[in-house]
Amino acid sequence: MRVAEVIINRPAKKMNSPFSYAVPPHLGEIAPGTRVAVPLGRTKEEGILIGYRDLAEAPTYEIKPIQAVLDKDPWFTSEMLSTAKKLSKYYLCALSEALSLFTIDKKQLKSYERPKEQWLVVQPWFQPEHIPMKRKRQRELGFYLQELGTASVHSLQKDGFTLPVIKQVMTYEGIIVEERYTQTKTKFNACVVKELPLTEEQQQCYEPIKRAVTTCTADTFLLHGVTGSGKTQIYMKAASECLANDRIAIVLVPEIMLTNQIVTRFVEAFGDEVVVFHSKLTISERYNNWERLRRKDSHIIIGARSAIFAPTDDIGLIIVDEEHDTSYKQEDMIRYHARKVAKWRSEANHCPLILGSATPSIESYYLAMQGIYRLLELKHRIFHQPLPKVQIIDMKEEMMYGNYSVFSGAMSHLIRQTLGNKEQMIILLNRRGYSTFVMCRECGEPIKCPHCDVAMVYHQSGEALRCHYCEYHEPVPRVCPHCGSQKIKFFGSGTQKVEEELQRNFPKARIARLDQDVTTKKGQGEQILADFGAGQYDILLGTQMVAKGHDFKGVTAVGVLTADSVLNIPLYSASERTFDLLTQVAGRAGRSNGKGQVVIQTYNPLHYAIIKSKAHDYIGFYKEEIQAREMLGYPPLGAMIHFRIQHKDKAKAMAIAEKIVNALEVFLVPGELDIMGPYEEGIKKVRDLYRVAIMVRGNDLKSIKDFIYNSWIFTQEGLHIDVDPV
Template sequence: MRLAEVIVNRPAKQLNKPFTYEVPDALGVVPVGTRVAIPLGRGKEEGIIVGYVPETVSLNFTVKPILSVLDKTPWFTSEMLATAKRLSHYYLCSYPDALRLFTIDKKELKSYERPKVAWLYPEPFLTVESIPARKKRQREAVAYLLSVGGASYDMLKEQGFSLPIIKQVSELSGVRREEKYRHTYTNYDAREIPDIPLTTAQAKAYAPIHDAIIHRRFSSFLLHGVTGSGKTQVYIKAAAACVAENRIAVILVPEIMLTDQMVTRFVEAFGDEVVVFHSKLTISERYNNWERLRRKDSHIIIGARSAVFAPTDDIGLIVVDEEHDGSYKQEDMVRYHARQIALWRAESNSCPVILGSATPSIDSYYKAKKGIYTLLELPERIHHQPLPTVLLVDMKEELLHGNYSVFSDAMTDLIQRTLEKKEQMIMLLNRRGYSTFVMCRECGEPVNCPHCDVSLVYHRANEALRCHYCEYHAPVPEVCPKCGSRKIKFFGSGTQRVEEELAKRFPRARIARLDQDVAAKKGRGEDVLHGFAAGEYDILLGTQMVAKGHDFEGVTAVGILTADSVLNIPLYTAAERTFDLLTQAAGRAGRGKSEGHVVIQTYNPLHYAIIKSKAHDYKGFYKEEIEAREALGYPPCGEMIHFRMQHEKKDKAMQIATAIVEELSKVFDNDVEVLGPYEEGVNRVRNLYRISVMIRGDTLSDVKKYIYHSWIFTQDGLAIDVDPM
């Protein structure tokens, strides 16, 4: 009897162990990593074979048989299984949850096999004249096939041929039918691997990367290059070397909308070697792209953080572009960081990782200084263009001079000059909506979300109040819900309101807005970026989306309206996030032939994060920030784990959080610092109260091991965040 160890593919921590099932002889050889259908209780579930029980082991219980095999070949490689196990222990999630990250369809008990695209190819002896003259449409279809050398069903449909005609042509003796996987972003033909020209600085940075690729050696490189220094060219050159080795290159970008810009650069070099992956693709598109990688029809995958879980067993390069970006951290379900997964997968595949950024994370730069990563630097822009000049404006001074507008005099002047020169400008305001809150001027009561302890934000587009936590929405009240007064006042400014103000002050300016409200409409965010790149807009106004990785030659000016919006968040990373955002946003200016100019409005002009961003001084900022973290034991100088207990009853949440504190304090005594329990700033979200506990220490590996096998791990309503940001 063959006995397999099977993980049940369900997001339940109580099932965080393998179950034993018999493999019937009728199923033949079923390799480890194969998805199977299994009986569980009275139902049927999807399982993943993660191993086999040695034949010498005798069981004192009866086992049920596996019902069927779901895929023709194993979906999970040994490396994927091992990485999922490592992820499970490090990030304190269940093994099934970790394995699900490598899947493309969360619907269970379904084969991942998807239909391929049918192609028709003419044989050498096929001629139009061999088709009877009365069959005019068949003749036209054959003529088209002969002219292009072969076409897919979709291509033939685009030419106006009906499905019955295509089927009739496919049955001709001179036509060969093949099934192929779809091309991805393009219909580019295969091409020779390009020779990417590099500057002297780029070539120096690339040399050790190339050496690691051809020698199949795990190495972690931190590529620190100022904005506009040509990091993408280094990525493309490294990908070319990887493709030459017939291995897979994984290119990660922080935002879905940045994939399009990166894909364009790579497609220009590699054509249909490139596939993409992000959450907006259909299941069929995802499967198609993964299958192209598995078959090595394509060798380069570009995508957001989930692309790090590409189900391929021969990765030769991983690039994490803008590695500092917080979007690489998954904030719900399994709270992993894509950068860490990239390092694990590269280690297992014996290949290099490139972590690229103009503003590296404090964690990565710290490791580079310690020699854990190899530091590579691009200190100047391509063609030695100067970095933009930056002017800080103290908004307190503006108020003293009677300027109560959202625009300082310097900002107004910069906008006016940019428009007069017919150049382009990016404006950053990290708050979407029209007004940040609505309040009664009679009693001072804000209009809050009924499900969350936050104020509702006014959105002018649909004349509604909306909660940015749970997406609850309601019409604007005509009278105060508390006192009945009609003195309802809008306070604060969001992107919608600033867009309106810009249109009033500069009526001839062509303005585009880019924030979550715009990006939520499929394809709309990409359309805005394409239009701006094509010169259809003068000003691009938006949230932090407009500050990330964009390369627009026409942009000579950047305006940052509220530099303090992130700085005032009660997080140990607030200064780092502020510096990153300001420096990255400023770096969008002056990438073309004209000099760049930036105006930063702030109420805190003496904060070191703002002062250092003005000077584009990353190393100076790092020095001050790391000294503060060393003094307080914050990462990377220590480790942290955050627990959030959520419950409908506040006292129940507090009770469980208190039990966690008592348990860990008793077991680890003075080895770690246990803080809490305490109420979070936003104490209630979606009708659930949130009570937190924080653990800090030099190293928390023993704490993780203890939690993984304790009652804490399986506690309902508990979210565990390892390495919180």
């Protein structure tokens, strides 16, 4: 007996194995990758048919039949199914969760049919002059249709005819109504492909990429180019070659707000060939874009990390811009890394993968040094513009000289100079809010969130304390909740407070702030960036949003207020993140005609991440960082899995963690595979759930991952597994 293997489309690890169903004869042959409706207990569920198997003998239990087929054609290609299976086993998530990443609409049991619309087709015997004169609009529409020959209801409505008038004309003899598939559109103008001239250095980097695109070779290229060296031009040239071969190009950018800038550049060259994928699109926009790709009306996808799951085949090129960026790692639910998925899809589609960055991830550069990736280098800015001059300011010395302001003397001078020259400046402060914490001067206790083990941040708008983990908020207390003292004091500076100080010290400056507090509305962040690019603001102040990939011609100066904010995070990658952030934000200065100047304020001026960022010395930083990681067995010289157990009862969380450690100890090999924990996390409680952690570190974790995937650990409630934490 032959049965269908169906994965139930529920994010439940206990249902990770496929269920067997019979295929009724009236449904015919259902191809793998098709979504189906199946009975499960007393309910009806959506499932994905992933294959078939033959039973050696008839089972003793009833095999229920598939109830309906939801897709006219399979939604999942064989490549998408195999990539989802890889992702499920590598990142230790349910296969249904991995498959859901490729779907556009998360609603269950919903069929998708290509959108159709009604068209009015005029026959030779249609006589609009027979329409009564008193029906003026119907008569006008009749003659208009006779002139056109055919038109859609939608286009007629756009031309000013109301739906009741159109429906009445449909009833006249000589008018036939047809159902036709909607011709999907993008938001962009028709294709206007322009020549993309490359410098000699760019051409040398492009040639091997071009060969890989034309020969359908799954090479991985690490394009290491200093800020402003023209990596985007190489991306566009490679995409043009991909189009010439009638294949799909996927371009990933780390942030949605960056999408608009790179989309604009691609649209200028490729027009209607471009579609956009990101999490803020409506369902209809997603379907529209997928339909264009499926029919190959468009060939270029641009978007944030979720765009790597575009449900399309025949991929001819994948580009990951700013490949070092931690935004490519999904930090909740399914904790995948888009760069890893891009590698899998590149191999499956036999197409090249370009990883581009001015500060490549340590992992990517290490693989390039091992010859696994092909290293391509752009060592100079376009037209050989100099890299900005960077000045490091020790804030401990500023305090010794009595300057307790958030601005050092050098920073204040640079702001005045930039404003005086009528140029623009970016200021980075990686802390939002007004004051970073509120503390009682009597007992020394900060005001903490009652649901999380963190100090709340004061936000001037609303005059409230807010938790950045659970968004709990409350008014600022008049007395200390710990000791009853009235000596409540605000400490630290967030972007709101710095904005206020900038306005007080530089009253004529036009200042824009860019952080999560001002980008809650759709399109608000993009508008701020567009206005700044158009010269409507003198200073752009913000969190790390302002550091990534922006190309503003008028920016000649950059200021970093607290370079240590990332450096002090207890992560093995803290130095790398600091170097990346400082180098990237410094690279925003002096990209056009003016010479760039950068001032970086720090309390740790001798740290190698800060020293090397001053010199724009990626190679020097890499050598120090890889040496430190080699000594400690950190990635890329070792692999890691982080386990977080969350429970309302701290003792129960610890007991579950200890049980997991006991089960994994059979794999323990000192020096090759180590298990650390269980231990309380730095932030012990979030949203009333206590957090206990385990870290597994080793040279090869495949065996232990296979064990976890098939054991009770995989289905343990309250357990979150993060493979390759960053």
